[in-house]
Amino acid sequence: MTVRVHVEEAGSAGPLLLCLHGIGSSSAAFAAQLDGLRDHVRVLAWDAPGYAKSPDPGGPLDLDGFADAAADVIRSYGASAHVLGVSWGGVIALRLAVRHPDLVDSLIVADxxxxxxxxxxxxxxxxxxxxELAALGPRDFAERRGPRLVSPDAPPALVRRVVDTMAASVRLPGYAYAADSMATADLRPELPSVTAPALVLCGDQDRVTGVDASQVIAGALHKTAYVIVKDAGHLANQEQPGRFNAWVLSHLRITARLPEQEFAPCR
Structure with a gap:
């Protein structure tokens, strides 16, 4: 089944970086990466099937289905890509690397x-x-869940942006397919088979998946660097974008041989 998705793009040259958002978000979660990395790589950020501007899929998707949809995005833009996944997006990225190793140049798996x-x-x-989403509706659902995704000391403007993004992104049936894909996922047996080099990051104040869960991933992969992002919760890429982007660029300079350039964290 071919699944159509909406993709935000930034940058016109360099290696391809595909960004896969978390279960309560959309391409809007990667605004700081689209802006901060565009001078170094070609950045793509999808709205997963059934999320935000992407149409609902024609039928239920499991984790393999989401991974295959991401594979189709890569094929439509080039031969392969570096893949950045946050939370649920990281789970998709890892399954993608197992199912389609030829398409994944490297992985960045965050929180x-x-x-x-x-x-x-x-x-x-x-x-x-x-x-819960069906009972509350997207706005109340987001108001209940969004604040926990950042650290307790996160600026109110960031909390509001996270809540607003979730409210505008999640709907049924896409969210239900995503939740079921997570409920059935246990990647531990397949992690050692991932061949792509990986950077694993986690906010030091992640209250959702947490440091222990990210260490399970980092410890099972063969080619891994592991980073704790200070003063960040579950959405380290949004809460500490300068630090996060700097680590991503450091990883890409090794895996994609990016030239050394002055790095501007934001515009």
Whole structure:
């Protein structure tokens, strides 16, 4: 099944960097990466199938289906890409690297884990989210869940932006498919088979997946650098974009042989 998605683009030259957002977000989550990395790489950020500006898929998607949709995006823009995934996006990125290793030049996995299927309670909680969204509606759902995605000391403007992005991005049935894909995911057996070099990052104040879950990923991959991002919660790429982008560029300078350039964290 071919799945159409909306993609935001920035930059016109250099290697391809595909950004995959978390389960409660959209391409808007990568505004700081689209702006801050555009002079170095060609940045793509998708709205996952059934999210924000992407149409609803023609039928249910599991984790393989989301990974294959990301693979189609890469093929439509080039031969391969570096893939940056945040939270659920990191789970998709890892499955993508297993299913389509020829398409993944390297991985950047941020504030993620091996999936909610690693624990029955987490899996049940993930499956209940679709009913919560149906009962509350996108705005109240976002008001309830959004503030926990950043650190306790995050600026109010960032909290509001996270909530607004979630409210504008999530809807059924796409969110239900995403939640089920997470509930059934346990990537631990397949992580050692990932061949792409990886950078794993986690905010030191991540209250959602947390440092322990990111360490499971980093410890299982063979070619990994692991970074703790200070003063950041679950959305380290939004809360500390300058530090986050600098680590991404450092990784790409090694894996994509980017030339040394002066780095401007934001415009």
């Amino acid at each position: 993620s884990g091996p999936g909610s299927g690693t624990d029955p309670a987490k899996a049940d909680g993930m499956r209940q989210r679709a009913a």
